Amino acid sequence: MLVQQRAVPIVAAxxxxxxxxxxxxxxxxxxxxxxxxxxxxxxxxxxPPVPELVRAFGAAGWAxxxxxxxxxxxxxxxxxxxRDEQLDVRAAVDLVEELLPVPAPIGVIGVSFxxxxxxxxxxxxxxxxxxxxxxxxxxxxxxxADLAIGPPPERLxxxxxxxxxxAGGDDPYAPLESLERWRDDTLGDRMRxxxxxxxxxxxxxxxxQLLELVTGFVRA
Numbered sequence: 001m002l003v004q005q006r007a008v009p010i011v012a013a014x015x016x017x018x019x020x021x022x023x024x025x026x027x028x029x030x031x032x033x034x035x036x037x038x039x040x041x042x043x044x045x046x047x048p049p050v051p052e053l054v055r056a057f058g059a060a061g062w063a064x065x066x067x068x069x070x071x072x073x074x075x076x077x078x079x080x081x082x083r084d085e086q087l088d089v090r091a092a093v094d095l096v097e098e099l100l101p102v103p104a105p106i107g108v109i110g111v112s113f114x115x116x117x118x119x120x121x122x123x124x125x126x127x128x129x130x131x132x133x134x135x136x137x138x139x140x141x142x143x144x145a146d147l148a149i150g151p152p153p154e155r156l157x158x159x160x161x162x163x164x165x166x167a168g169g170d171d172p173y174a175p176l177e178s179l180e181r182w183r184d185d186t187l188g189d190r191m192r193x194x195x196x197x198x199x200x201x202x203x204x205x206x207x208x209q210l211l212e213l214v215t216g217f218v219r220a
Contacts, residue, residue, distance in 0.1 A: 168199025
């Protein structure tokens with residue numbers, strides 16, 4: 001089932017208006033919000049695999065929203081070092097929650113920088129029951145003040161969430177040992193780790209495997 005996407009407005013809590021596109025099948029089974037890679041490295045809601053994720057979930061009967069963080073393309077504002085962008089994610093979650101006719105699962109999926117921002121925004125939010133990090137930049141090669149945006153432990157402690165971290169075997173920004181430390185410091189046994197052998201940071205050439213892992217995990 002091919003679900004057409006439409007432009008929708010999002011307004012963050014501080015009044016910033018964001019550009020977004022929504023796939024909205026009839027009677028959605030759940031909803032996801034997809035957060036894109038780093039804005040200062042040309043990341044946007046058009047950066048693969050963001051559009052592919054939205055199409056895959058729309059085809060599976062889930063509402064799926066992608067958006068541009070503040071300061072990207074037609075979104076207002078300017079880069080907020082991963083902290084102000086958490087307001088963007090929360091506004092996106094508010095929007096998809098309104099689409100669901102009955103209580104239904106909501107997931108946040110983040111790609112690279114979007115994975116860390118997504119976790120910072122989602123942690124402790126009882127509406128969000130699934131979280132997926134794709135290529136979370138937690139390794140030494142990604143060390144940057146712009147990525148130091150982890151949520152406080154008290155918000156993580158009581159959060160009932162199923163989480164998945166996926167990285168390519170050839171991703172220098174998310175090596176397995178760094179992902180394992182990050183998992184242990186954040187969600188512990190609530191997070192599963194999957195490594196796709198040979199895949200690079202944004203999974204070029206490995207998108208079918210990525211989509212199968214993510215959709216299977218979120219829909220379960």
